[in-house]
Structures are given as structure tokens and as C-alpha cells.
Amino acid sequence: MSVSIDTASSVGDTLISETINHLHNRVSVRKYSDKLVSSEIIDAVLSASFRAPTSSNIQAYSVVIVREQETKNKLSVLTGNQKHVANTPVFLAFCADLTGMEGALKRHGHDMEDNNLEIGLVSTIDASLVGMSAYLAAESLGLHGLMIGGVRNDTKAVAEVLGLPRRAYCVFGMCLGWPAETPELKPRMAYENMVHHEKYDVAKSEAQLDAYDKALAEHYRSIGKNTTDASWTDDIDNKFSIPRRTNLRSALKDLGFNFT
Ligand SMILES: Cc1cc2nc3c(=O)[nH]c(=O)nc-3n(C[C@H](O)[C@H](O)[C@H](O)COP(=O)(O)O)c2cc1C
Structure with a gap:
């Protein structure tokens, strides 16, 4: 027997439940x-x-x-x-x-x-x-x-x-x-750009960057946090352009996990 966790309802066009x-x-x-x-x-x-x-x-x-x-x-x-x-x-x-x-x-x-x-x-x-x-x-x-x-x-x-x-x-x-x-909700990338139907649409990945940089910059400024206009792409570049945790693979190997 299948039992739903909570009751679903609709708000406008959006299907909603307590969990959702x-x-x-x-x-x-x-x-x-x-x-x-x-x-x-x-x-x-x-x-x-x-x-x-x-x-x-x-x-x-x-x-x-x-x-x-x-x-x-x-x-x-x-x-x-x-x-x-x-x-x-x-x-x-x-x-x-x-x-x-x-x-x-x-x-x-x-x-x-x-x-x-x-x-x-x-x-x-x-x-x-x-x-x-x-x-x-x-x-x-x-x-x-x-x-x-x-x-x-x-x-x-x-x-x-x-x-x-x-x-x-x-x-x-x-x-x-x-x-x-x-805390205020941190915006996410646009749903339409993250979801693909039947086959991956490569054009969407590029399209989402400008829009999300803008949305995240607006969010950070609204909560008084310093940021740049290229908020997300700057953050990601600052964090990941130089390889991080470079000793992780050997540390995991010593702990008994072979990730090679
Ligand atoms: C696996 C994982 C590790 C994370 N590690 C940290 C962390 O070490 N320090 C921190 O402040 N936030 C950490 N976060 C939280 C993320 O920064 C946060 O989920 C993201 O910025 C989105 O914000 P939100 O969860 O408020 O929507 C982590 C999140 C995940 C999923």
C-alpha cells in the first residue's frame, strides 16, 4: 500500500505539499x-x-x-x-x-x-x-x-x-x-536552466551564468554582504581556480579508501 507523507494541494499552477x-x-x-x-x-x-x-x-x-x-x-x-x-x-x-x-x-x-x-x-x-x-x-x-x-x-x-x-x-x-x-533564502539558478527534457540542452548552461550572477549579487547586497557584479562566477573562480584539498586522495588511501 502506498501512503503519501502529507496532503498535496495547488497554489495557482504550483502543486504543493508540506514537504515541498x-x-x-x-x-x-x-x-x-x-x-x-x-x-x-x-x-x-x-x-x-x-x-x-x-x-x-x-x-x-x-x-x-x-x-x-x-x-x-x-x-x-x-x-x-x-x-x-x-x-x-x-x-x-x-x-x-x-x-x-x-x-x-x-x-x-x-x-x-x-x-x-x-x-x-x-x-x-x-x-x-x-x-x-x-x-x-x-x-x-x-x-x-x-x-x-x-x-x-x-x-x-x-x-x-x-x-x-x-x-x-x-x-x-x-x-x-x-x-x-x-536567514534570507539564497536564490538558486533558474529551474528552466537546470532541467532538460529528453536530452541535455548545452545552451542553457551558458545562459544561466549572467542571470545567476545578477540574482546572487542582488541577494548579497540586500543582506549587506560585500560582493561583485559577477557574484557567483567570481566566488567559484576564487575558490576553485586553484586545486583544493590536493592531499585528499592520499589521505583517503591511508584511511582505507582507494579512490584511484
Ligand atoms: C556538503 C556540504 C558542505 C558544506 N560545507 C559548509 C561549510 O563547511 N561551511 C559553511 O559555512 N557552509 C557549508 N555548506 C553550506 C553551503 O554553503 C550552503 O548550503 C550554500 O551556500 C547554499 O545556501 P543555503 O543552504 O542557505 O541555501 C555546505 C553545504 C554542503 C551541501
């Missing part, structure tokens, strides 16, 4: 109140998120729940001195984790020494699906949060702080708490 409406209004939150985020809440959020689909039922993920201030301080430094990481009530580390898979193979006389890019991707995707599911489950209870890719600045040091075994690495973290700010 929620997604349209989602925004990253970086400031949290001191109010406790109980273990019951975290358990409810994570246990629901573990229903996410998982490639070949591998369930190649695990989550480390961090509440201790000293650990959050260390993670804050490692993620590039991000103060919300130190100030979050709870930090969840979403890990790709091959230990279960390795255990299964060992029982049947095999090992994981030849694991390859596919295994690395599968476990990383698994962890990401669980992370996004947890994010939405938390928001359904009124919590808000922020994903933290800065954990991959120094993947091995983060693994050490979290006590991860070989064959596990933190794909991204998540700050989670009761919101103490209500």
Missing part, C-alpha cells in the same frame, strides 16, 4: 540558541534517516554524535576556524564506513585491499543520503543546521579526533540546533 513547501523554504542556519537538543531527538532523527535508500543494501555509513566542547573546538579549528562548529549544541559527523562490508568479506575469505573508486563513491553517496535525510527529519521537528564540508580540509586529523577506525572517513559534518537567526 518545506524544501522551498529551506536555508542553512549558522546561529543556534543554548536550548538542549535532547538525545531522544537525535535518536529519532538518525533512526529515521537510516531508512534512506542504500546501494546494494550495503549501509556503508556511520554517524558520530559529538557534544563535548573540547571535541567541537578541535573540529572548529580543523574545519577552518568555523565558529558555528564550536558553538553548535550537537555536531553530527556523517561517515562513509566500509567496516561492515569488510567484516562480511572476511567471513567469506576475502579482503578489501582491492577496493576501488566504485566502493568509495557508493559509501560516500550512502553517507550523503543519510545526512540529507537526517537534515530534513531534524527540520521537521523545528531544528535547523548546516552541513560542514570543511571536515575534508584535514580528513586524517578529523578521523583521529573522532576515533574513526581504518575504512571510515567523515564525508561531511552537520551543526544542529534550535535556530537563533532567520
Whole structure:
């Protein structure tokens, strides 16, 4: 029997449901109140998120729940001195984790020494699906949060702080708490330019850049943030014209993931 999560309705031409409406209004939150985020809440959020689909039922993920201030301080430094990481009530580390898979193979006389890019991707995707599911489950209870890719600045040091075994690495973290700010929605690229029908329309990719530079510049200026007229393309160029995290592949190899 199929049961919908919530009731769908139409606003003008737009089909809407609670979940769709929620997604349209989602925004990253970086400031949290001191109010406790109980273990019951975290358990409810994570246990629901573990229903996410998982490639070949591998369930190649695990989550480390961090509440201790000293650990959050260390993670804050490692993620590039991000103060919300130190100030979050709870930090969840979403890990790709091959230990279960390795255990299964060992029982049947095999090992994981030849694991390859596919295994690395599968476990990383698994962890990401669980992370996004947890994010939405938390928001359904009124919590808000922020994903933290800065954990991959120094993947091995983060693994050490979290006590991860070989064959596990933190794909991204998540700050989670009761919101103490209500940020404006950050615009997205135009729907029409991101969606293709039957075949990819290359002309759309070029067309969207000017429009999005303008929309993002307007947004940043409206919230008092410094930017240039070429807001998005400038940001992206500044961040990615020089290769980042160049030691990531060798760090992941040392942690037991062969991404070559
Ligand atoms: C995997 C991932 C990693 C991220 N890492 C960081 C981070 O380390 N620090 C941060 O401030 N925001 C981080 N973000 C948040 C993005 O900057 C944010 O989602 C994006 O700018 C869009 O803004 P919005 O979520 O408010 O719509 C991350 C988001 C994702 C999905």
C-alpha cells in the first residue's frame, strides 16, 4: 500500500505539499540558541534517516554524535576556524564506513585491499543520503543546521579526533540546533536552466551564468554582504581556480579508501 507523507494541494499552477513547501523554504542556519537538543531527538532523527535508500543494501555509513566542547573546538579549528562548529549544541559527523562490508568479506575469505573508486563513491553517496535525510527529519521537528564540508580540509586529523577506525572517513559534518537567526533564502539558478527534457540542452548552461550572477549579487547586497557584479562566477573562480584539498586522495588511501 502506498501512503503519501502529507496532503498535496495547488497554489495557482504550483502543486504543493508540506514537504515541498518545506524544501522551498529551506536555508542553512549558522546561529543556534543554548536550548538542549535532547538525545531522544537525535535518536529519532538518525533512526529515521537510516531508512534512506542504500546501494546494494550495503549501509556503508556511520554517524558520530559529538557534544563535548573540547571535541567541537578541535573540529572548529580543523574545519577552518568555523565558529558555528564550536558553538553548535550537537555536531553530527556523517561517515562513509566500509567496516561492515569488510567484516562480511572476511567471513567469506576475502579482503578489501582491492577496493576501488566504485566502493568509495557508493559509501560516500550512502553517507550523503543519510545526512540529507537526517537534515530534513531534524527540520521537521523545528531544528535547523548546516552541513560542514570543511571536515575534508584535514580528513586524517578529523578521523583521529573522532576515533574513526581504518575504512571510515567523515564525508561531511552537520551543526544542529534550535535556530537563533532567520536567514534570507539564497536564490538558486533558474529551474528552466537546470532541467532538460529528453536530452541535455548545452545552451542553457551558458545562459544561466549572467542571470545567476545578477540574482546572487542582488541577494548579497540586500543582506549587506560585500560582493561583485559577477557574484557567483567570481566566488567559484576564487575558490576553485586553484586545486583544493590536493592531499585528499592520499589521505583517503591511508584511511582505507582507494579512490584511484
Ligand atoms: C556538503 C556540504 C558542505 C558544506 N560545507 C559548509 C561549510 O563547511 N561551511 C559553511 O559555512 N557552509 C557549508 N555548506 C553550506 C553551503 O554553503 C550552503 O548550503 C550554500 O551556500 C547554499 O545556501 P543555503 O543552504 O542557505 O541555501 C555546505 C553545504 C554542503 C551541501
